[in-house]
Amino acid sequence: MVTIRDVARLAGVSMATAARALGGYGYASESARERVARAASALDYHPNAIARSMIKGRTNTLGVIVSDNANPFFAAVVRGIEDVVLAQGYAIILCNADEDPTKEAMYVRTIRQKRVDGLIISPSGGGVELLRGLLSGGIPVVQVDRHHGGLKADAALIDNRAGVRAAVEHLIRLGHRRIGIISGPRRLFTGRERLEAFLDALRRARIRPNERWILEGTFKAHSGYEMAGQILRLRRRPSALFVANNLMTIGALLRLKEEGIAIPKEMAVVGFDDMDWAPVLTPPLTAVAQPGYALGTVAAQLLLRRLAAQRGGPPQTVVLQPQLVVRESCGAGARA
Amino acid sequence: MVTIRDVARLAGVSMATAARALGGYGYASESARERVARAASALDYHPNAIARSMIKGRTNTLGVIVSDNANPFFAAVVRGIEDVVLAQGYAIILCNADEDPTKEAMYVRTIRQKRVDGLIISPSGGGVELLRGLLSGGIPVVQVDRHHGGLKADAALIDNRAGVRAAVEHLIRLGHRRIGIISGPRRLFTGRERLEAFLDALRRARIRPNERWILEGTFKAHSGYEMAGQILRLRRRPSALFVANNLMTIGALLRLKEEGIAIPKEMAVVGFDDMDWAPVLTPPLTAVAQPGYALGTVAAQLLLRRLAAQRGGPPQTVVLQPQLVVRESCGAGARA
DNA sequence: GCCGATTGTGATAACGCTCTCAGTAATCAG
DNA sequence: CTGATTACTGAGAGCGTTATCACAATCGGC
Numbered sequence: 001m002v003t004i005r006d007v008a009r010l011a012g013v014s015m016a017t018a019a020r021a022l023g024g025y026g027y028a029s030e031s032a033r034e035r036v037a038r039a040a041s042a043l044d045y046h047p048n049a050i051a052r053s054m055i056k057g058r059t060n061t062l063g064v065i066v067s068d069n070a071n072p073f074f075a076a077v078v079r080g081i082e083d084v085v086l087a088q089g090y091a092i093i094l095c096n097a098d099e100d101p102t103k104e105a106m107y108v109r110t111i112r113q114k115r116v117d118g119l120i121i122s123p124s125g126g127g128v129e130l131l132r133g134l135l136s137g138g139i140p141v142v143q144v145d146r147h148h149g150g151l152k153a154d155a156a157l158i159d160n161r162a163g164v165r166a167a168v169e170h171l172i173r174l175g176h177r178r179i180g181i182i183s184g185p186r187r188l189f190t191g192r193e194r195l196e197a198f199l200d201a202l203r204r205a206r207i208r209p210n211e212r213w214i215l216e217g218t219f220k221a222h223s224g225y226e227m228a229g230q231i232l233r234l235r236r237r238p239s240a241l242f243v244a245n246n247l248m249t250i251g252a253l254l255r256l257k258e259e260g261i262a263i264p265k266e267m268a269v270v271g272f273d274d275m276d277w278a279p280v281l282t283p284p285l286t287a288v289a290q291p292g293y294a295l296g297t298v299a300a301q302l303l304l305r306r307l308a309a310q311r312g313g314p315p316q317t318v319v320l321q322p323q324l325v326v327r328e329s330c331g332a333g334a335r336a
Numbered sequence: 337m338v339t340i341r342d343v344a345r346l347a348g349v350s351m352a353t354a355a356r357a358l359g360g361y362g363y364a365s366e367s368a369r370e371r372v373a374r375a376a377s378a379l380d381y382h383p384n385a386i387a388r389s390m391i392k393g394r395t396n397t398l399g400v401i402v403s404d405n406a407n408p409f410f411a412a413v414v415r416g417i418e419d420v421v422l423a424q425g426y427a428i429i430l431c432n433a434d435e436d437p438t439k440e441a442m443y444v445r446t447i448r449q450k451r452v453d454g455l456i457i458s459p460s461g462g463g464v465e466l467l468r469g470l471l472s473g474g475i476p477v478v479q480v481d482r483h484h485g486g487l488k489a490d491a492a493l494i495d496n497r498a499g500v501r502a503a504v505e506h507l508i509r510l511g512h513r514r515i516g517i518i519s520g521p522r523r524l525f526t527g528r529e530r531l532e533a534f535l536d537a538l539r540r541a542r543i544r545p546n547e548r549w550i551l552e553g554t555f556k557a558h559s560g561y562e563m564a565g566q567i568l569r570l571r572r573r574p575s576a577l578f579v580a581n582n583l584m585t586i587g588a589l590l591r592l593k594e595e596g597i598a599i600p601k602e603m604a605v606v607g608f609d610d611m612d613w614a615p616v617l618t619p620p621l622t623a624v625a626q627p628g629y630a631l632g633t634v635a636a637q638l639l640l641r642r643l644a645a646q647r648g649g650p651p652q653t654v655v656l657q658p659q660l661v662v663r664e665s666c667g668a669g670a671r672a
Numbered sequence: 673g674c675c676g677a678t679t680g681t682g683a684t685a686a687c688g689c690t691c692t693c694a695g696t697a698a699t700c701a702g
Numbered sequence: 703c704t705g706a707t708t709a710c711t712g713a714g715a716g717c718g719t720t721a722t723c724a725c726a727a728t729c730g731g732c
Contacts, residue, residue, distance in 0.1 A: 001473060003688055014712040019690065026691085027710050044469055049449040050395065051688035053386050054717045061429070061450070068415070070629070075411040079404070082432055091446055093397070094430040096418055110427055113385040114397070133380055137337060221612060253616040275613070276557060280589040282618035293406070339718055350682040355720065362721090363680050387718035390687045 002043045010039035022047065053115065062303065063111035063119040065095040065104060066144075073246060073273055073292045074122070077144060080296020081120055088304055090117070099188065099219075101126020112139065118303045123148050125187055140306035144299040146189035147317070154306065155317045156299035160190060161197040163288040163322035164242070167270040168201035170286070170324055171240045174331045176268060180213030180238035182227040182248050191219065194244045194272060213238045217248050224251025232259050240268035240330065246275055253281070268330040284327035291320050338379045346375035358383065389451065398639065399447035399455040401431040401440060402480075409582060409609055409628045410458070413480060416632020417456055424640055426453070435524065435555075437462020444470065454639045459484050461523055476642035480635040482525035483653070490642065491653045492635035496526060497533040499624040499658035500578070503606040504537035506622070506660055507576045510667045512604060516549030516574035518563040518584050527555065530580045530608060549574045553584050560587025568595055576604035576666065582611055589617070604666040620663035627656050 008018035013032055020026040021036035022045075028036075039045075053059045064081055066074040082092055093116065097104035101124050108130045111119055118140045123131070128148050134141050135153060143155040171179055181198050184191030195214070202209050212234055217223035224243060228251065231237060243249040249271035253263075261267050263283055271278070274289035298318050306312070326332055344354035349368055356362040357372035358381075364372075375381075389395045400417055402410040418428055429452065433440035437460050444466045447455055454476045459467070464484050470477050471489060479491040507515055517534050520527030531550070538545050548570055553559035560579060564587065567573060579585040585607035589599075597603050599619055607614070610625035634654050642648070662668055 001688095005688080015689085016691085016712055016714090017710085020711090023690080027708095029710060032710080044473075046445070046448050046473075048451060048688055049446075050386055050389050050451050051717090052690075054390060054688080054719095055690045057717080059386065064430075069405065069418070070408075070411050070415040072406075072408055072411070075406050075408070078430070079406040079432060082405070082430070091429050091431070091450065093427050094400075094414070094418070095427070096415060109382070110385075112382050114427065115384060115386050137380075137382075247612075250612050250616060253613075257616055257618075276583075276586050277589075277611070277613045277617075280586060280593055280617060281613075282593075337718095341718080351719090352682055352684090352721090353680080356681090359720080363678095365680060368680080384718050387687090388720075390689095390718080391720045393687080 001048075002045050003048070004045070006043055007036060007039045007045050010043060011035040058117050059115050060090050061114070061116050062090050062092050063095065063107075063114075063116040063121075064092045065097050065107050065111070065119065065121040067097055067099045067122055067124065069094060069096050071247060072275060073290060074145075076292030077122075077296035077299070080293040080298075081300040082296075084297045084300035085304070097124055099124045099185075105130055108134065112137070118142070118307055120144055120299050120303055122146055123151075123189075125189060140303060142299050142303045142306070144295060148189075152315050154299075154302040154315050156295050156302060157317065157319050158290050158295060159319050159321050160193045161200070163272065163290070163324070164194050164197035164244075165201045165204075166322075166324040167242055167272065167286075167288050168198060169205075170326065170332070171242070171268060171270060171330055172201075172205050172207070174268070176238075176240040176330075177207055178210070178213070178236075178238040179207070179240045179242060180210075180215070180231055181242045181244065182215050182217045182224055182231075182252060183244045184217060184219045184248075186216060188219070191216075191244070198242060198244075210238070212236075217244070219245050219248060221247040221251040221254075224248030224253075225255045226251070228252035228255035229259075232256075232261065237267070240264075240270070243269065243271050246271065246273035249273070249285070249287070253285070263329050264331040270330055274325050278325070279327060281329070283329050286327045286329045286332070287325055289323045289325050291322070295320055337384075338381050339384070340381070342379055343372060343375045343381050346379060347371040394453050395451050396426050397450070397452050398426050398428050399431065399443075399450075399452040399457075400428045401433050401443050401447070401455065401457040403433055403435045403458055403460065405430060405432050407583060408611060409626060410481075412628030413458075413632035413635070416629040416634075417480075417636045418632075420633045420636035421640070433460055435460045435521075441466055448473070448475065454478070454643055456480055456635050456639055458482055459487075459525075461525060476639060478635050478639045478642070480631060484525075488651050490638040490651050492631050492638060493653065493655050494626050494631060495655050495657050496529045497536070499608065499626070499660070500530050500533035500580075501537045501540075502658075502660040503578055503608065503622075503624050504534060505541075506662065506668070507578070507604060507606060507666055508537075508541050508543070510576075510604070512574075512576040512666075513543055514546070514549070514572075514574040515543070515576045515578060516546075516551070516567055517578045517580065518551050518553045518560055518567075518588060519580045520553060520555045520584075522552060524555070527552075527580070534578060534580075546574070548572075553580070555581050555584060557583040557587040557590075560584030560589075561591045562587070564588035564591035565595075568592075568597065573603070576600075576606070579605065579607050582607065582609035585609075585621070585623070589621070599665050600667040606666055610661050614661070615663060617665070619665050622663045622665045622668070623661055625659045625661050627658070631656055 147155040215227040271287040274287040278285040483491040551563040607623040610623040614621040
């Protein structure tokens with residue numbers, strides 16, 4: 001690999017001068033500048049960012065840890081982060097932790113060793129000490145989508161409660177009283193929050209929740225399929241079903257289809273997290289749209305702000321509002 | 337940030353000994369090892385991977401450049417790459433080039449400056465010189481999904497032609513003669529290849545392609561919507577439509593739905609790239625399933641092989657077979 | 673009691689760059 | 703013509719590791 005020393009030699013100047021000419025800082029005569037540039041391109045010189053990081057104390061790299069990039073929601077978040085951060089010259093290291101605290105911890109350690117300038121993480125809820133370590137080591141951390149109460153770090157969140165409430169109230173408004181839920185795992189922040197909001201919404205309408213209609217899934221498509229099957233096997237079924245994330249909604253819809261259940265007549269369905277394909281379903285799916293891409297951009301902006309103003313101020317939380325997109329899977333809508 | 341020098345000082349040994357104790361190489365007495373370990377954890381020491389890379393000449397980091405991580409296909413590819421590569425201790429830097437040669441070039445440069453150990457790229461078709469530069473600089477490059485003929489680098493590809501042929505032959509077998517296509521941009525490898533394979537398949541069946549039924553889209557959902565609209569406006573319409581990627585299929589299906597076209601009766605549809613939600617559509621969508629995740633794992637393995645055996649052998653190409661998943665959107669299928 | 677091997681230790685030189693500092697030559701004010 | 707300023711240059715320190723040496727201490731074999 002060709003170094004700045006080689007460039008300097010070919011250009012007939014010292015390393016220092018070559019560095020100044022290439023880096024565009026300090027003095028360098030026109031002729032020196034030109035000879036160095038010519039030498040650099042002749043040798044196909046590419047500055048070593050590693051060596052530069054060594055001195056500058058910054059890597060222009062950010063860590064991003066999400067649970068699963070193959071989930072369209074997180075893919076959108078990641079995309080949002082990247083778009084914002086790119087303009088400031090940062091690259092991102094992407095990690096999929098699969099909601100596994102061990103894997104997450106491993107990644108946090110790696111990320112830290114690589115001396116990223118900052119970290120955006122969707123915490124699984126496991127050990128928070130490592131993240132605290134990052135913060136006290138001067139590496140800003142921003143939480144996305146979920147947040148850990150005990151961590152004094154910025155967060156970009158979705159108002160899950162408002163989204164769930166809108167969905168459930170929509171069902172109630174359409175006359176549903178028997179409402180079931182396929183929720184996420186309790187150990188996950190979003191899993192808990194959406195379930196609690198669901199129960200809250202029922203309570204508010206003076207509807208007593210039926211335990212048999214509350215099923216805890218894993219946020220994976222397969223579990224949506226399974227849980228929907230369980231609900232269908234009940235003698236007394238709910239008339240409406242709220243599914244707490246995108247993947248489980250696919251599974252649930254598939255099961256309902258396989259069992260020949262008419263939507264919304266025999267079972268109304270609302271999903272959490274709207275997807276591109278929701279309007280092409282028959283009937284089009286009513287869903288709570290989460291602004292995933294925007295969430296990523298906000299998280300990135302929070303991080304950039306921290307990076308600009310060294311360790312300034314108390315943790316900040318930005319909450320984005322989801323939007324209930326009413327289509328026809330609950331009985332409402334234009335062509336219902 | 338605490339360095340190995342601080343650890344050494346606290347443990348009462350030299351830097352060299354501390355490094356040996358921590359790194360587990362060379363000699364270090366039991367007592368030294370223990371004192372160093374204690375000092376390290378007391379100080380919350382995290383080794384500086386940047387400094388290590390400086391010496392070792394490797395960063396344990398790989399570059400991944402795709403067109404858009406928000407596209408589920410690429411998200412799956414990225415996920416596949418990461419899963420394989422993680423086991424070998426590599427982290428990945430993710431870049432979205434948006435099929436933009438300028439952006440891609442910028443990323444390749446950044447990636448190179450960061451001295452990644454290797455690069456997996458889905459090339460947009462723009463300048464290939466930079467990639468050649470990487471290769472001649474000793475940094476292995478693996479192409480994924482697309483490939484550039486003029487680049488002597490490994491590639492992991494999908495057999496687009498076979499996939500398209502299977503889709504078109506399926507339509508023909510069901511009696512369709514008037515078949516349209518919403519293709520991808522000609523400047524992209526996959527765009528060209530799928531269109532050519534489409535024309536080939538028609539030719540093989542002695543069907544003369546109708547130019548009005550050949551529409552070039554952008555591989556984005558919106559263009560699927562637009563192009564489907566154009567087809568519907570024709571006086572003489574095709575009876576079947578092949579859509580060359582996942583996003584455009586969503587757009588096209590939406591348009592067909594909005595215009596009240598019955599699938600498959602008024603228009604049969606086959607999509608390229610199967611998606612989780614394809615079976616929940618009404619009717620379930622027939623599509624060519626691309627093994628995106630597997631493609632990522634294969635690309636990663638090719639890269640790891642290059643990294644293990646220094647610059648060994650001629651470029652290798654692995655071609656994965658797609659699979660036509662027959663459902664009911666073309667008129668075939670169990671419940672057609 | 674000496675030799676060679678084994679075990680343990682600490683200086684110190686890299687890695688490739690940036691940045692400070694000293695020094696030279698040229699320019700300019702007085 | 704002197705002293706100060708400006709324009710430019712190169713030597714060299716240092717970022718935090720690893721790797722190479724030289725050297726000290728211990729030990730077994732004769």
